[in-house]
Amino acid sequence: MAQYDLIVIGAGPGGYVCAIRAAQLGLKTAVVEGRDSLGGTCLNVGCIPSKALLHATHQLHEVDHTFAKMGLKTQTPEVDWAQMQAYKDDVIAQNTKGIEFLFKKNKIDWIKGWGSIPAPGQVKVGDETHSAKSIVIATGSEPSALPGIEIDEKTVVTSTGALALEKIPASMVVIGGGVIGLELGSVYKRLGADVTVVEFLDGITPGLDGEVAKNFEKILKKQGLNIITGAAVQRVDNAGKSATVHYKTRKDEKDHELQAEVVLVATGRRSYVGGLGLDAVGVQVTDRGQVRIDKHYATNVKGIYAIGDAVVGPMLAHKAEDEGMAVAEIIAGQAGHVNYGVIPAVVYTSPEVASVGETEETLKTAGRAYKVGKFSFMGNGRAKANFAADGFVKILADKDTDRILGAHIIGPMAGDLIHEICVAMEFGAAAEDLARTCHAHPTYSEAVREAALACNTGAIHA
């Protein structure tokens, strides 16, 4: 049996990135993965397939809503659901095969099967036990079920089932107005389903900057998404061909029900560490079921580390990737590090929503003096030409030092635009630094510069 420097359990974005970095640093590395393909939830049943469906349905929306205005005559497009699914599956295959190629290139062994840790320095897969100086747990997360709701992945589905429905439903109720609910809800809305989102809190997307969240809700409602807030779902009755969602509204304490062909349960995810045998080996978990780690991703058991959705923090693929790189560097004797103050978050709806750093709410709670620079995409020539003028860029900067503390964008390509602000924050830049940087015209990025200008001397096109 080969003796490894490192065995990573789980080949999602955290695990596979960790393995590649470790191999690059000269560690003999293996990854244990039980799925038939690499890439974890993100590549197989998460980020990547959902982006394929978001892209396809966004194109459909463009044909329906903007082509005629631009003088492009076309027939009303028909949706070939089987072909759209095949396109999605092809995108998944291209990406997961890409990771296989990277493993071969970096001489990383893929140990196929589900792993457990019988003792420090050992990983058991099937009947075989492999040994390693270090073990990284990168087992990710799973949808967290609500009591009273049984998932069959046909009529009552999680995001996994929602990505592969047999047909486009005429109606859908989405439980939870978070990232998954809104991304997938908007896919089916664009495909013609009557979609209603039922959210427990008083607004959608908890944790986003309040002003952005309110605008986002308004834009989604304008697009035809029904959104009911302040509503706690109690149970779902599944009748096979349809299901009934029972919920209570907070303001009047009244019971309501909604029937739909498909119910998507998108009420959050929880760490997945089942089957690892953590108890037996003595690795501590938190009361929320996450693996307990120190600042260097080390568990309480020497030589066992954990990263990504399996530990505390936002459940984001890129956060897991950064932790994967950092822990590989630490294991190789280097100084791996993640700056948790600069982790962007993106909702891939249309328009996109992106944020990084502090929100007005967190700054107010901390009692910090700040200033706001805001610029609407209405003042951006490129956005107007592209029918994408809904939304704005908002930059929050320290009132005295002008240092950028956070940024929030709702609008076209927000998920890409946010990164120049991330880089600026990483370098400790002031809003003035962004404002003095020449931005090409005509680009969406000019809106970022204008928001930076608005923090001080004022935007030009406002």
Ligand code: NAI
């Ligand atoms: P979430 O935590 O983003 O949202 C869940 C929502 O469900 C919350 O707004 C919550 O208030 C609501 N809720 C909970 N119980 C409820 C009830 N009984 N009735 C009505 N509403 C209820 O969770 P989500 O969307 O499931 O996503 C899971 C994780 O995956 C998140 O951490 C998310 O960040 C991550 N993710 C990230 C994506 C991205 O970065 N684009 C895409 C998809 C997922």
